[in-house]
Amino acid sequence: MTHTDPRPPLAGRTALVTGGSRGVGAAIARRLAADGAVVAVNYRRDADAAERTVGEIGAAGGTARAYRAPVDDPDAVLAMLDAVRADLGPVDLLVSNAGTASRGQRIADTEDAEYLRLLRVHVLGPLTVLRALLPQLRAAPRADVVVISSTILDGLSAGGAPYSMAKAALEAAARTLAIEEREHGVRVNIVAPGLVATDMGERLVAATSGTTIGRLDEVYPFGRVARPEDVAGVVAFLASSDASYLTAQRIRVDGGGPPRR
């Protein structure tokens, strides 16, 4: 691939970003669109946020549409994928980002339903999306799956088992998929952020340290907690021609490790 190509790096690509309406997913959707991809912005229930993100992309000269489907609802997922294909054509870039936090309880106090809720959103839902999309991904000249995990797996702490277990299972699935789909030209990589300044990040910080992300900036690497755009840039790189020989990788976006205490 030549660096003198005047087209944007993702021109001709069609991306689906799950949980693309807010936070990390919205930044990914904006960045992929800025890089030339047509973007399907998936969300669960906040239609205003999804339309805001689509509007920002359009105002910046990009192309995007919003699609409501909880990833843990297989019927809704399949209907969404039909609509995306009819509206935007086959998807060749899946960013599996939709996620939710667990309730912060210890294993001693956690019922099966909480594990199942997290596994459905972080693992089984993404696998439903993926299974249905694989024929489109395999048929594309270049196809990528990027899953958004977490550095929580690098430093487990009390109260996070349902979330950590779900992310661990997601990573195991992604690594296996990378091996299985290499022969079909599908790259599969994992991006693992540390704390990111989003609604989820703010809730986590409030629950665990009773403060706000703004007050944590000074102790974090490079003087700030990661912003959604920090994650989006890495996703855009993984989807670009510069990363076409990368698969089965896990990239941490955490400034090199935990903050100073």
Ligand SMILES: NC(=O)c1ccc[n+]([C@@H]2O[C@H](COP(=O)([O-])OP(=O)(O)OC[C@H]3O[C@@H](n4cnc5c(N)ncnc54)[C@H](OP(=O)(O)O)[C@@H]3O)[C@@H](O)[C@H]2O)c1
């Ligand atoms: N923030 C952090 O500190 C951090 C750190 C490491 C990893 N992560 C991971 O990064 C990803 C994005 O997190 P975030 O901080 O951006 O979260 P967020 O601010 O809470 O945004 C979550 C996004 O996911 C969507 N979503 C939630 N459940 C969904 C479902 N069942 N089906 C479809 N969409 C769903 C939401 O849509 P609605 O608004 O419509 O519900 C929203 O667009 C998650 O996988 C998270 O685990 C976050």
